Amino acid sequence: xxxxxxxPNIFRYIPGPSSSSWVFGHLLQLRLPLQMGDYEFTxxxxxxxxxxxxxxxxxxxxxxxxxxxxQHILNSGAFGELGPALDAAAYAFFGKNSxxxxxxxxxxxxxxxxxxxxxxxxxxxxxxxxxxxxQSISEKLNLSGESLQNISxxxxxxxxxxxxxxxxxxPKESLAPKFVEVNLKVMNAAATQSPTQILLEAFLxxxxxxxxxxAVKIPTQSSRLLRxxxxxxxxxxxxxxxxxxxxxxxxxxxxxxxxxxxLNPENSKEGLAFEDIVGQTSIIMIAGGETTANSLAFGFxxxxxxxxxxxxxxxxxxxxxxxxxxxxxxxxxxxxxxFIKETLRMYPAVPFPExxxxxxxxxxxxxxxVLRTGEQLTQIPVQKGQVVMVAIASHHRxxxxxxxxxxxxxxxxxxxxxVHNREAIGPYARLLTFMGGGRTCLGDRDxxxxxxxxxxxxxxxxxxxxxxxxxxxIRYTETLQPADAEGKKSLRLDVKRLL
Ligand code: HEM
Numbered sequence: 001x002x003x004x005x006x007x008p009n010i011f012r013y014i015p016g017p018s019s020s021s022w023v024f025g026h027l028l029q030l031r032l033p034l035q036m037g038d039y040e041f042t043x044x045x046x047x048x049x050x051x052x053x054x055x056x057x058x059x060x061x062x063x064x065x066x067x068x069x070x071q072h073i074l075n076s077g078a079f080g081e082l083g084p085a086l087d088a089a090a091y092a093f094f095g096k097n098s099x100x101x102x103x104x105x106x107x108x109x110x111x112x113x114x115x116x117x118x119x120x121x122x123x124x125x126x127x128x129x130x131x132x133x134x135q136s137i138s139e140k141l142n143l144s145g146e147s148l149q150n151i152s153x154x155x156x157x158x159x160x161x162x163x164x165x166x167x168x169x170x171p172k173e174s175l176a177p178k179f180v181e182v183n184l185k186v187m188n189a190a191a192t193q194s195p196t197q198i199l200l201e202a203f204l205x206x207x208x209x210x211x212x213x214x215a216v217k218i219p220t221q222s223s224r225l226l227r228x229x230x231x232x233x234x235x236x237x238x239x240x241x242x243x244x245x246x247x248x249x250x251x252x253x254x255x256x257x258x259x260x261x262x263l264n265p266e267n268s269k270e271g272l273a274f275e276d277i278v279g280q281t282s283i284i285m286i287a288g289g290e291t292t293a294n295s296l297a298f299g300f301x302x303x304x305x306x307x308x309x310x311x312x313x314x315x316x317x318x319x320x321x322x323x324x325x326x327x328x329x330x331x332x333x334x335x336x337x338x339f340i341k342e343t344l345r346m347y348p349a350v351p352f353p354e355x356x357x358x359x360x361x362x363x364x365x366x367x368x369x370v371l372r373t374g375e376q377l378t379q380i381p382v383q384k385g386q387v388v389m390v391a392i393a394s395h396h397r398x399x400x401x402x403x404x405x406x407x408x409x410x411x412x413x414x415x416x417x418x419v420h421n422r423e424a425i426g427p428y429a430r431l432l433t434f435m436g437g438g439r440t441c442l443g444d445r446d447x448x449x450x451x452x453x454x455x456x457x458x459x460x461x462x463x464x465x466x467x468x469x470x471x472x473x474i475r476y477t478e479t480l481q482p483a484d485a486e487g488k489k490s491l492r493l494d495v496k497r498l499l
Contacts, residue, residue, distance in 0.1 A: 010380065010381060011052055011060040011062070012060070012372075013371040013372045013373050013375075014050070014051065014052040014062070014369065014371060014372075014380070015047050015051055015052065015369070015370070015371070015372055016043070016047055016051040016052035016053050016054075016063075017039070017043050017046075017047070017051075017053065019053075019054040022057065022058055023056060023057065023199065023202075024056055024195065024198065024199070024202075025053065025054030025055045025056055025057075025058070025059065025061075026039070026053040026054050026055075027055060027056060027198050027202070028195060028198065030053070030352065030476075031193060031198060031476050032193060032194075032195070032198070032476070033476075034473065035473060035474050036351065036393070036474040036475065036476045036480060037351075037393060037474070040063070040352075040391070040393065040394060041393075041394065041397060041407065043063070044063075044065060044391075044394045044397060044398070048367065048369060049064075049065040049066040049069075049366075049367055049391075049394070049395070049398050050062060050063070050064050050065070050066045050069060050363075050365060050367075050369055050380070051063055051369075053389075055202070055205075055387065056198070056199070056201075056202030056205075057202060059205075059387070061386075061387050061388065061389060062363075062380070062382075062386075062388045062389065063352070063388075063389045063391045063394065064363070064388050064389060064390060064391055065391040065394035065395040065397075065398055066365050066366050066367055066395075066398075067366045067395070067398075067401070067422060067425065068364045068365055068366040069363045069364060069365055069366070069380075070390060070395060070425055070432065070436070071423075071425050071436075072361070072363055072364055073355055073363070073388060073390060073437075074390070074425060074435065074436040074437030074438075074439070075425075075436070075437040075438075076361065077438075078357055078358065078359050078361035078382075079355040079356065079357055079358065079361075079388065080103055080104065080356075080358035080359075081103050081355070081356040081358055082100070082101075082353070082354060082355065082356065083353075083354020083355055083356050083387045083388075083389075084201075084204055084205040084209075084212060084354075084356065084387070085201040085202075085204060085205070085354060086353055086354045087101065087209065087212065087213070087356075088201065088204050088212045088213060088215050089201075089478060090283075091213040092213075092215065092223065092226045092230075093186070093226060093229075093230075093282065093283075093286060093478075094230065094282045094283040094286065094287070095230040095233065095234065095279060095282050095283075096213075096279075097234075097275055097276065097278075097279025097280070098279060098280060098282060098283040099111060099114060099280060099283065099442075100283055100287075100439075101213075107438070107439075108438070110272070110276060111438070111442075113262070113268050113271070113272035113276060114262065114272070114280065114442060115442070116261070116262070116267050116268065117258040117261050117262045117267075117442075118258070118442045118443065118445065118446070119445075120445055122258070122261060123445045123446040123449060125256050126162075126165075126166040126446055126449070126450075127449060127453070129162060129165045129166050130162055130166075130446075130449060130450045130453040130454070131453055131457070132165075133158050133159075133161050133162040133165070133450075133454070134158075134453050134454045134456075134457035134458065135457060136158065136161065137154055137155075137158050137454065137457070137458060138457055138458065138461055138462075140154060141154075141458075141462060141495055141497070142497065147494050147495055147496060148467060148492055148493075148494055148495075149492065149493055149494075149495045150490055150491065150492055151297055151300050151464075151491050151492070151493045151495075152293065152294070152297040152481075152482050152489055152490055152491040153489070153490070155292075155293035155294075155296045155297050155454075156184065156289065156290065156293040157184075158293070158454070159288070159289040159290070159292040159293040159296075159450075160172055160180070160183065160184065160285070160289045160293075162289075162292075162450055163284060163285055163288045163289045163292075164285070165257065166257060166258060166446065167257060167258040167259060167281075167284050167285070167288070168236075168237070168240045168257060168258075168259055168281075169240070169244070169255040169256075169257030169258075169259060169260050170240060175236055175240075176232065176235075176236055178232060179232040179233065179235075179236045182225065182228050182229045182232055183229060183233075183285055183286065183289070185225060186225060186226065186229045186286060193476070193477060193478075200215070205387075229282065229286075230282050233281040233282035233285060234278060234279070234281060234282070236281060237259075237277075237278035237279075237280075237281030237282075238274075238278050240259060241259055241263060241274065241277060241278050244259060244260050244263055245263060258284075259277060259278075262277050263277060284443070287441075287443070288443050288447075290349075290479060290481075291349035291350075291447070291479055292447050292450060292451070294347070294349060294479060294480055294481050294482060295343060295344060295347060295349055295447075295451065296451060296454060296455075297482045297491045298343055298346070298347040298474075298480070298482060298491075299339065299340070299343035299347075299451070299455070300458075300464055300491070300493060301466070301472055301482065301491055301493070302339075302342075302343065302346075302409050303339075303459070303464050304464045304465050304466040304470075304493050304494075305409075305466060306409075307463075307465065309335075309339075309411065310459070310463070310464065312335060313335045313336060313339060313455075313459060314459050314460065314463075316333055316334070316335045316336060317333070317336065317455075317456045317459055317460045318460060320332075320333055320456070321456070321460055328456060330449065330452040330453070330456070331452075333452075334415055335411065336452060336455060336456065337414070337452075338411040338412065338413075338414035338415050339411045339455070340448065340451050340452065340455070341411070341414050341428075341429045341431065342409055342410065342411040342413070342414060343451075344428070344429070344431055344433040345396045345402065345431055345433070346396070346409050347474070347480055348392045348393050348396060348431070348432065348433040348480070349433065349479045349480055350392065350433075350435070350478075350479055350480075351391075351392055351393035351476060351480060352389045352390060352391050352392060352393060352394075353389075353390050353392070353435070354387050354388070354389055354390070355387070355388050355389075355390055356385070356386070356387055357382050357383065357384050357385060357386040357387075357388070358384060359384050360381070360382070360383050360384050361381075361382050362379045362380070362381055362382070363379060363380040363381075363382055364378070364379050365377070365378055365379060365380065367400075390432070390435070392432040392433065392435075395432050396431065396432065396433075400420070401419070401420040401422070401430075402418065402419055402420065403418030403419070414429075424436075425437075426440065427440050427441075427444050428444050428448065461497065461498055462495050462496060462497055462498060463495070463496045463498060464493045464494070464495055465493065465494045465496075466493065466494070467492055467493070467494050470492070471484065471485045472491065473485065473487060475487060475489075
């Protein structure tokens, strides 16, 4: 039964959807559907948790949602690089020194140096920052005479404020206005995904990595914006870091934000250089801000749909606040945490990152697949150079793992035993939202805390409902984004102050 067929042609026999476009394969259906998952989740139901799709120009790719295969991809070291398009995008968005574009020893060195800034103890220091940011959203809602609010843009600004204070140690008002403006614009640039862009990316895979990474220099409007953004991020990161070092030289106390912490040689046993630290400004500001803002927005949309659940969650919040408003035990609130987990399950910010096999390897499978030939396969041989999709969003909808209604937003699944208790691959709640293995997201702990604090503050004081004729589009724009019918980032909710 457990046969392993070797040779490059094995993929031909792996079932998957048929494609009518040799040029695009399935990339348009995957990346530009009206609603994210329109095709992907149908394929998952039809072909199971590992199937073949077509990339551009006839390329075969695997969509992988199977737990054992994902464990291998993320932890074995055999998939040591990002896929070509993701690598070029990460390089363009985050710059050449960012941890995400490093590989091998250099990646491990940077991770080891950065980790101490993101431990649970470190994250607890940021709690007052998140509380302040949450209150500022409340104040904006209080001051606004309108009940209809674009919640997603409020969350974007708040998440940027939070990251700016927690990481750089300064309010966004003290950053260069151009830097702030460009950062807030840059995710909208990602939203300009089009067939042309996907085609351009398709050509990149034929080029060596160092040339591919120069694609950001092609003089288009969006690459100009990205270049400006990484330049300004490095300049602002350098300026802020220099000011911190100077303050210490003048005998002032060290700041305990992430940069301040990492610039202290006592905290960085791996000896991070100045450039190593400031080189992370862009990834932290962009990856950290938008992902959180959009996750919150999707969560509030679900609250707007389910008023009964919203009321129950609010009752839990009021009880926790009245028990101890100055030190809320967020992790001990069952509905709050079930709600956050369900939001991150249904709306994983990065739904299908690519990985490249850097050596020949064998993918083990939890669930055998049946080839077109009728043969059953418990392992798939993968050759060096093969691109696979880490199908996070699909993994989160495999019925065996999450219960028989995985397409439904149902926080109670986390409380009634529907969720699997297999070995976790990712760092949080058996989800893969923050990835897993050596490239696990660095910001997972503080994002959970930020979400807990913002949800408690807002739900404690306001009610949220969906306006009539509401339409939410879930767009893939490198990350998942809530959008209106025209595809513009937006989520409007009716907000009412509670008496
Ligand atoms: C809800 C919020 C967030 C989500 C869902 C999220 C998700 C992810 C995912 C899926 C990856 C892996 C991408 C890949 O390798 O293809 C990643 C990487 C990363 N994230 Fe996050 N992220 C979030 C917030 C943050 C925050 C707040 C920070 C920093 C303060 C952060 C910093 C990073 C960094 C530095 C990496 C690169 C790690 C590496 O390549 O070794 N993220 N994130």
